[in-house]
Amino acid sequence: MTTANIIENSKYYIKDEPYYLPTANEVEIFNTALEENIPVLLKGPTGCGKTRFMEYMSWYTKRPLITVSCHDDLTTADLVGRYLIQNDTTVWQDGPLTTAVRNGCICYLDEIVEARKDTTVVIHPLCDDRRILPIEKLGQLLQAPPEFCLAMSYNPGYQSAVKDLKPSTRQRFISIDFSYPAADVEAKIVNQEAGLDMAVCERLVKLAEMTRNLVGNGLDEGASTRLLVHAAKLINRGFEPKMACRCGIADVLTDDNETVTLLHEMIETLF
Amino acid sequence: MGLFSDILKKLDAGNVKRFSKGGARTGGALELRQTASTGGMATTELLIRLELIMGQASGLPLMDYANEMVHLSHPLQLFIFSETSEISNLSYEHAHEFLSVASTALVLMEQKQYERWLSGVKQAFASGDPESASYQIKNYLDYTSERDTRTAYLSDITYTLEKLVLSIHKTELPIVAAELVTENKLMSYTDDEALYLPLSISHFDNYEDNNRLYKVLTFQLLGQIHCKTALALDTLSDGIREYGDDFLTIFSTIETLRIDQYIKAEFPGLWNDIVLLHKKAKVVYPLNIFDNADIHTVETSLQLTKSLLESKLDLPELIYQSTFQLALMAHVQNVTIKQESKRKAPLILNPTTDVHDELLGTGDPKTADRGYLRALKDNAGDSVLNSPPPGWIPGSSDEAEVAQHITKHNEKGVFYYREWDTSLKSYRKDWCRLKETVDEDLVEDVVIEDPEALRHAENRIRKTFDQLINDQKFMRGQNDGDEIDIDAWVSARSGKSKDADDYQNLYIRNNTNNRDVAIMFAVDLSGSTSGWKNTMIKQSTWLLCKTLARMGDQYAVYGFSGAGRNDCRVYPVKRFEENYTKSVKSRIFSMKPDQYTRMGVAIRHLSKLLGKTSAKTRILFVLTDGRPDDVDSYRGQYGVEDTRLALNEAKALSLKPFVLTFDKEGMDYLPYMLGSNRYQLITDISQLPIQISTIYKQLTT
């Protein structure tokens, strides 16, 4: 049996500083959580900078980042590892979580509620004082080094009561709120990401705010920062602002004709 | 010869009858049944009601009208009654004129069109022009075609405007029809609690510009709220006292220009619309009027007004200028000062506001066309509905009905659903009022009569379900999985030809939890399920709930019943997020036969709940003993069509509907309602528990 103990440096390290504009004191909170070995829960709607924040923190703390996108077919083995068969013998292959524990990485479980509940129980012993990862198949208890850190993201908005985090999972974490940034901050982000004129960025943010006011009135979720960046990039490439907003924002948000028309009307009032 | 032909005729008749019976399965019999009952009132009942409104000895051909009306659906019949009695309060003559065309007209028109037609008639009355009212009644055809292509109607744009306002203002401001047009001037105003706009605009020669004008008017009113125009009240009334009405006139224009500045800065797109309107109306716009002042408060406007009074500068006439009224401003100020949370009735009264006012006073976010007309309709309709037909007295329960409207939309556990009116071929918005009711008096100690038989059934169900679980548990020979499949490994090694493929599929995948099922049991609790049926339903539900827990499937059980569209009920027995507990058990055994079967609304509500779960397979399981049926016309074709639409809506939410019925006639309408393979008839009711589990197995695998 062989296990890879050291991961390739280049693979999981983030070399260049990612652009991240803090919206509150999330950087400090995250650093403290790291020092205190407490896992972190990033709570917020999609496209508001959670992934970007993790990349930034990975660069900032000089620790490699391993991201797992959760889905409902994700098994415990997909996280922890499994035996593979090679040349008539079996070989153990670490899963991403095990790799992260062995190498003291930051492990980021994106959209954790998408994973089934029986899958997520493996993180429980990692999240309390013990900080161990039991690898049943190997009969090992892996002790996490102090550098190891677990973070996961969670969108409380659209999940139903059925797909919610269990309190026993929830109560092991420190939670950082990732709701939409304040208007001026958001405009700055869009401006920076797309290199678009500030005045237009402000209008995009205004459009986003208008859509966010409509949540529950035809929209499940308002336009995210990511969508604004997309629209801004289109505009920057010479597309007409109205057109860019329709393709980049309105038509992405919903398929319902009535609501699409309404979103187009909104765009018409701003551009 | 005569005798012979008679016999032939009889034979023929017999044949026809038999054919139509045979055609039952293809839907032919359905049609027959439906013509027997259109869901509406019969001629006698219609006649009695017409006599009540128009008087018995009126000498009018009421019987003819009744005969025409009998082909309409129940809601349309009620609509005619309420409109007739309303018009008859204004003029008996006109009511008669209306009756003579109503049945024909309503069939030809869509809801929107006839609402416009009648509001046109009432407007004519309100402006003291009975001739025009009579002309409009007779020329209802004008409203059927879109002959007038340039006019923009408030009712068409209300939804968009309201949502647009919500997206900017963050709270809902209802959009309401303004007082009637006077001297060809468009009236638009606000009291900070609602936006009042003209019923229709035909100022420009094309629809686009009229529509544009609606938007601009709306933003002007929003601007008034945002720019705090109402603060001008004191100075303004002083000014008027000192300089006369000129002061208000000038102030109105100046203030409009100031709000233009706000729009220009905040909504450049809409500003473009305003510029376009200027061009069309050939307005010379004073661009620099606000240049000197840095901060444009309402004070700036007032000062400008004063200085302009002296210089007599020509101000442009702005078509989109709203109506500024001291009374409204005073109202706004009062509200702001008192910090009232409750909404007050709007100050401006118009001749038709009686019901209207009460609606607005309650915070009912309904709107002019959609709210006002419907409110009248609803109230009148309900009063008809709630009293027994023979002793019906018009308007007897009006007050109670209004009171009910007042609590509308704020009540907890109350939901409103649309309903399909097949005679209108359109939905009636918010037509059914559904309440989730938790039964308080629960059966504490459940006594089971024949435990031996039940134990047998339980064992059968368990076996069926165990098969399901075992079927799923291990999938051998997979190319990926949690465990190594030793058998596959051995057979691959011992295989003669060392085929590389054999070495690919050496895993066992544990699929226990891949079952991702959510099921909603909708149990018909109508009165007809009493007795033995009810006992069987309860026992089956109980056994099912008990055994389902082990499958790990998400499931919920709701009973449904009700009496009339304002009293639709669902009874949560077990919600999705609940586990099976003792209290679920006692709720199951507390299910008792209730009243009627308004199936559409129940399906809509329960589909919504089921739609919120995230399972891959979502089943809506309806257990019923008969066809859709409710007191107020919800029967025959009307009920079947609405239920069919509700089931289609469920399918659109990617839910799988399934109906299990005790109704031997079910085959007449179920194929039409559901499509094939989505229903089953249960003949031996004692087999219910076992049948359900078998069907369950079929549906979920």
Ligand SMILES: Nc1ncnc2c1ncn2[C@@H]1O[C@H](COP(=O)(O)OP(=O)(O)O)[C@@H](O)[C@H]1O
């Ligand atoms: N605070 C921020 N700083 C920099 N970029 C941001 C910020 N918030 C959002 N963004 C932009 O939004 C996009 C989507 O963010 P991402 O992190 O992928 O969202 P999610 O929350 O779904 O993980 C990023 O690519 C980035 O352009």
Ligand SMILES: [Mg+2]
């Ligand atoms: Mg992400």
